Amino acid sequence: MIEPVPLTTLVARADARLIADPVTADSVVVTGATLRAQQVLPGDLFAALPGARAHGADFAADAVAAGAVAVLTDEDGAERPAVRDSGLPVIVHSDPRGVLGAVAAWVYGEPSLTLSVLGITGTSGKTTTSYLVESGLRVAGHHTGLIGTVETRIGTERLASAFTTPEAPDLQALFAAMVERGVTHVAMEVSSHALALGRVNGTRFTVGAFTNLSQDHLDFHRDMEDYFAAKSLLFDGRSTHEVVVLDSAWGQALVTPQTVTVSTETDSDAAWRADDIALTPTGEQSFTLHAPDGRAAKATLPLPGEFNVANAVLAAAVLDTVGVGLDDIVAGLASVEVPGRMERVYLGQPFTAVVDYAHKPAAVTQALAALRARTEGRIITVLGCGGDRDTAKRPMMGEAAVRGSDLVIVTDDNPRSEDPAVIREAMLAGARAVGPSEGCEVREIGDRREAISAAVAHAEAGDVVLVAGKGHETGQEVAGVVHPFSDRDELEAAIRERLGEPQ
Structure with a gap:
């Protein structure tokens, strides 16, 4: 009450x-x-x-x-x-x-003083790291909440997410509801918009964590320095403990003597590290997780890509900071499920099909590198860019897709109020500039459903089809109207058609 x-x-x-x-x-x-x-x-x-x-x-x-x-x-x-x-x-x-x-x-009674609020910021990896943290907390027996891009959850009850980080009154009301429902720990994504616009003002974070920084949201922020300054607000004294990935100059700039440091680089002296990274026969990643004081454990992760190992080590450091034991940390990493993040769709087809939320140049590069390491076949990528957002990244997205793929199908994402053809043309300019030298074929199919179907129809045994950009989203916004659309559902339907199964 x-x-x-x-x-x-x-x-x-x-x-x-x-x-x-x-x-x-x-x-x-x-x-x-x-x-x-x-x-x-x-x-x-x-x-x-x-x-x-x-x-x-x-x-x-x-x-x-x-x-x-x-x-x-x-x-x-x-x-x-x-x-x-x-x-x-x-x-x-x-x-x-x-x-x-x-x-x-x-x-609302200052609920964040009762909860352990674990905030994760950065360009990429916020969602995955939040799920990894929440998984470890649950394994350790804590009553958890989750706030982020995909969903908001109080225990097992799922709520829709309007923003990555809710507006300030909604956030405090949500925290209060969590306290009433017995939640003890909350893993949450903290966006740069939320920090710049004060949505998390009034929130006390037990832990503030940083993943990485790459180009995004430059329609909102003046430049990368302004973007980083917004992210840095999580570390301006509102977090009791700070955990930072060192694998970039941006992360290194946040370090103080009290910072808990994380790295996947072999020559790093970070407090938390990973090495011996390898693929298992079942497609998981295995690695040795090194903790402070000489502690170490073998860990597995059901997510591809070394960037996800970095997310996992960051999650481990956050969990350790709030008292979760190493055995529970490892069990939490192994059992995590992250909707729309390198999510495999398998119906018995002879090729790999993956849905991922990658909608930034660096994220596209990382996703494709992770998939390339797992296949000797071709990579077929379906990708678009959202309208009314950072226009400068569109050619960069096209270029990133081409550099990591054998066939790129440029399509629509959420054009919003913009002309979809104009968005595609900007992407195609970047893609075609490097396509011939990279040996990558580039096609344009505006209708996203048709683009996904074409990619599936083109795939051969051993290939990978990546549908990127929308991930967990269940709608496509065109001219101000949100139409039902799920990349996962459309990819599944295209595969069923390919296999001759009923829809």
Whole structure:
């Protein structure tokens, strides 16, 4: 149960200005918070934030009608008619978005102080590392929560994920629900957007972990330095323990004397390392996991690619930091399942079929390198790029696909509001620039379903078909409409057709 919080307490803790009749203000208590007027419940604080296209204050009337008891906004919002005429107490703060996380945490009883919140940031590997951490926690007997791109989970109950990291009030409410349900540890992805926009403000992380950094989200961040600065916010004192992969200059820049370090490089002096990496006859990876104080264990991982070994070693270090034993860590790594991350689709066909979420140049390169190490046949890649996102990476995506494949089929991803043909052309420019020298054939099939079918039809025994970019997603957004679409389902259907099985 959420204990009502006096409005005046929130104002004082936020060091904000209150516009309200003193008698009225003294009697108001808050039982929830949201920044979406359509989601207001009776007793909520409505956060009316300035946005790129509109100001949340303009929707205050809807919040009032739904039962909001107060408004948090900036000076501009406080002067807007919908707020000024609402009759509600108004908390005015110069940075309402920045303070919202802390305010929401106070409203919901500061649940992250009760939970062990294990946050993972970085460009690639956040999802996989979160699942690896959560798997180890469960093996060790902890009651777990999971927050990320694929899903949000309280114990075994699955919830849909709208963002990699929820908005601040939603996140604090989710933490509070987890506390009520007996969760003790939460593995969560922490995106650069969430850090830059203050979604995790008010959250105390038991562990903050860093995977890697490569080009992505440059439609939001000014440049790579700005992108890294956002990631670095997880290590600005809000994490009790910090765990960092050293295998890049970006990771090395985060290291302090207290940092727990991780590496897969053989000459590294990191606290946590892996060596003797090899493929097992069943297609898993095996490696020796080296822990501090001379501890070591043989580990297996049901995920291909040395980059996933790095994710596994990072997860091991995080788990050790919160007291999980080495035997349970190894068991957790061996039993992990990660939807849409190098996920194999096997129906008895004579070639390998894989779905992966790789939607960044470095991730495409890593995925293809991992698959190349496991096959002597050809690699056939189906790949697109999303619309309304970082346009600079599109030719780089095409180039990365060609350098690791024998046939690349450029197709649509989520074009969103853009012309799909324009997106494909940018990818094709990068692909065709290096295709002849790499000996890779490049085709264009705009319809993603047809592209997947063509790849499957072209595959021969021993080949690999990689459908990349959308991973776990179950929709395709075209011109503002999300159509049902699952790469896994479409790949399975194409294989069934190839095998002559009924659909």
